[in-house]
Amino acid sequence: MKNSLAKWALLPITLLTANFANAQSTHYTPATELTLVGKIEPTQQVYHRVDTVAYPAMPQAVKRLLTNSAGLAIAFKTNSSTVSVKWCTSSSKPLVNMTAIAYEGLDLYIKKNGRWQFAGVGRPNGDCTEYTLVRNMDGSEKECLLYLPLYDEIKSLEIGVEDGATIEALPDPFQRRILLYGSSILQGASASRPGMAYPARLSRETGLNLLNMGLSGSAKMEKAVADMIAAVPVDAFVLDCVPNSSPQEIRERTAYLVNTIREHHPKAPILVIPSTVRENGAFDQEVGQRVQAQNKQIEEEVAKLLRSGVKNLYLLSYDQQLGADHEGTIDGSHPNDLGFDRMLKQLKPQILAILKKHRLLAD
Amino acid sequence: MKNSLAKWALLPITLLTANFANAQSTHYTPATELTLVGKIEPTQQVYHRVDTVAYPAMPQAVKRLLTNSAGLAIAFKTNSSTVSVKWCTSSSKPLVNMTAIAYEGLDLYIKKNGRWQFAGVGRPNGDCTEYTLVRNMDGSEKECLLYLPLYDEIKSLEIGVEDGATIEALPDPFQRRILLYGSSILQGASASRPGMAYPARLSRETGLNLLNMGLSGSAKMEKAVADMIAAVPVDAFVLDCVPNSSPQEIRERTAYLVNTIREHHPKAPILVIPSTVRENGAFDQEVGQRVQAQNKQIEEEVAKLLRSGVKNLYLLSYDQQLGADHEGTIDGSHPNDLGFDRMLKQLKPQILAILKKHRLLAD
Structure with missing residues (x-):
């Protein structure tokens, strides 16, 4: 009786897990739990370069530009075969002399043979995008560096790996x-x-x-x-x-x-x-x-x-x-x-x- | 009496000319009167690469792409100190991996010391744009090559020089x-x-x-x-x-x-x-x-x-x-x-x- 009950009790959980693995096989981690590289100083909005409220005399244009995430990157390690990202930026639109990927997209590097090598981009699609930057990788643990948009403000950022894969902060590599x-x-x-x-x-x-x-x-x-x-x-x-x-x-x-x-x-x-x-x-x-x-x-x-x-x-x-x-x-x-x-x-x-x-x- | 009349008759023309020189100092020439470089074959719509109606069996995607002006350029010579362009493209929007200038903009080269040298770009602003690609040039006659958009269809194209400057077709330089x-x-x-x-x-x-x-x-x-x-x-x-x-x-x-x-x-x-x-x-x-x-x-x-x-x-x-x-x-x-x-x-x-x-x- 106890065994039977246990079996029944397990069934929906198994089905649920299978369903989750198929339809939601990516597990997202807020980038704030990983390592933020390239910060000039600590800020209240973590993806701003400088907390401009602390400098009221600075020109308005400078303050606005300091909300752009140029130079910031997220460092982490994972053994996932895919790396996905969900991110939102402001409503500003790419300048005509820049690609949208540079302006408001993402850029992933992975350590290979001791050096950082390009691995994939995050192609923006409107102000909020979910995108898989690389897939079909082998299952070895990799050091990753995800560069943030050069000319836009990041409103939110989560990094996704396959269910069951590990993801953790990498010490600042620089x-x-x-x-x-x-x-x-x-x-x-x-x-x-x-x-x-x-x-x-x-x-x-x-x-x-x-x-x-x-x-x-x-x-x-x-x-x-x-x-x-x-x-x-x-x-x-x-x-x-x-x-x-x-x-x-x-x-x-x-x-x-x-x-x-x-x-x-x-x-x-x-x-x-x-x-x-x-x-x-x-x-x-x-x-x-x-x-x-x-x-x-x-x-x-x-x-x-x-x-x-x-x-x-x-x-x-x-x-x-x-x-x-x-x-x-x-x-x-x-x-x-x-x-x-x-x-x-x-x-x-x-x-x-x-x-x-x-x-x-x-x- | 005759002289006086002549003077009066000239006055408004002089004012009109001065006004025109200030507010409309650019004179536009349809690019079709100049030399079209890089054409694969003659077409009804001059900025298409191939007349796709002649090839009904070609895939639809190929036909659409052959309306893009990739590889086409306008060759002309002018002694104007400015080169301006008015152009219209289709309503398609830049891909995220291209700049708008590459996708639907223009690119001007000028012959200098026997070789083609970059001189300025046409920055698109919506589907129709008027833009001055270069200004403040000396008044010597120059050979110019204006590259058309790589990924969009040109609907109309006029090249503008200062009033009083010459503009004429340059023989195909290639x-x-x-x-x-x-x-x-x-x-x-x-x-x-x-x-x-x-x-x-x-x-x-x-x-x-x-x-x-x-x-x-x-x-x-x-x-x-x-x-x-x-x-x-x-x-x-x-x-x-x-x-x-x-x-x-x-x-x-x-x-x-x-x-x-x-x-x-x-x-x-x-x-x-x-x-x-x-x-x-x-x-x-x-x-x-x-x-x-x-x-x-x-x-x-x-x-x-x-x-x-x-x-x-x-x-x-x-x-x-x-x-x-x-x-x-x-x-x-x-x-x-x-x-x-x-x-x-x-x-x-x-x-x-x-x-x-x-x-x-x-x-």
Whole structure:
């Protein structure tokens, strides 16, 4: 009798389980239970880059851009044969010079033979999407890194694995903390997908934790922004804000930014990147002259700061720009993946040499 | 009295002219009065690639894709300091793995020091847009090449120059006719802008007229399509249709396509490109196996055709694929501009060697 009852009692549970395994074979975990990589500082809304309520004087455009999840990624490990994601973003729509995958989609890398390798993208479909980024994998445990949208705000994010598979937080795979402050180019326009933004590529290739404070069109070194940046606890700074700043702004604001950083960080190296050539300046004489004026001005400001005694301040050189064939941009201003590759080939050795000199990276 | 009248009569004309020069300083010319480059055959709707009504047996998807303007460009010369365009496309919306500029926008090149150089893009804004692609140019006469959208249908197109500037048709700058038949990768997914599609790049670099019959997802060598392709009057064929065809379709259809081309073109070289590695096949075991099976099958079919006596048939080799860093795609399947660059670095020398051997290109 007891046995019979037990059998009956088990039957619906078995059926239920079978049904669940078929129709709902994916088990979702809130990404907040995993490891959030690339955070500049703790925030109330976890996928914002900075808690902008703490900085009321910052320009509205900067505050809005700091809600974009550029540079953030989720690190986890799983033995699932599939990786799925449910995510919601804001209602903003992709810019015409970006793919929707880069703007509001996801990008998954998996460790293979000791290096991070592209595994699949999350293709957005409206503001909320459920998508399987990779399937049919072998059942070995894998280290995963899921890059979040470059230009949109994440409202919710859950990562799905097969029922019965494990998923757990992976310790942050990146070392040190290096803050990059700059323009749309830094934020990721116009990489084809989130993991192709240049700080993300450089992080994977060096193992360094590069914090993306790319502020599309709004990296203008305002005082309130400089104060915020300078207070972030990091080991080094990269300033890539020349493209957004007029020659006058560069003249008036560079010293305050650099000196304020130096007050908070007596020894941290500060690396300054000149503006890329604007390919549309090849024929548009005004654009061409503006970039020349910006780069001349930043050279002067850095030289003045060095003369005034600021140490560990470096202006990177960037002569070959985005390639002699002039094919390195999507729109004359923003590098495509080919332009970013050429940009990194020039900048990476300079950045690594400085970081090694300061013992932030092993030889 | 006569003089006074003349003065009065001139006044409103002068005012009108001044007003026109300010508010309507751009003069538009229908693109149909200029040179249309890259046409596969004459069509009733000039921006379609093929007049599909003439081929009722072709699959519906192929017919729809042949209305996309991939590979078409407008050649003209002007001494205007600006180039503007008014254009309308269909209501279709960009795919998530493409930028709107590539999908439904425009891409302008200008001859500089003997080579085509990127000058500016047409950023789409809805289905109909008026946009100035470049401004502030010096007043010298320039040769211009305006690439049309890769994935949309052009409904109307007018090119605008400053009032008083000249604009006229430029003779087609490209030599010979080489038809490329293939998948979305050939059609241009996922180049960042129309001029970065690989046939467009190869045309500019070689001076050859490469006709783009990229048919996204639908390059499956159906009999009706093979019959249409084989009848096009060209000097050489490039077949890049392996990615869309199953191993079975490759086994069943390759011979018919090649033999039918050979009937119409007894000596034209036929170059076959294997499928690119699918980067999402690195972890997805099924995808990886499918590409291997496709490439094994095309090797067998080409070998069989060569044994059967078909001459001037070449299978290109493509071993390094899109780069050892696996960063050459937007989504695992479609090259980004970096992947296209790596693809061309491998394929271009092989293609040029064959075309030189057949005297279609000077040594």
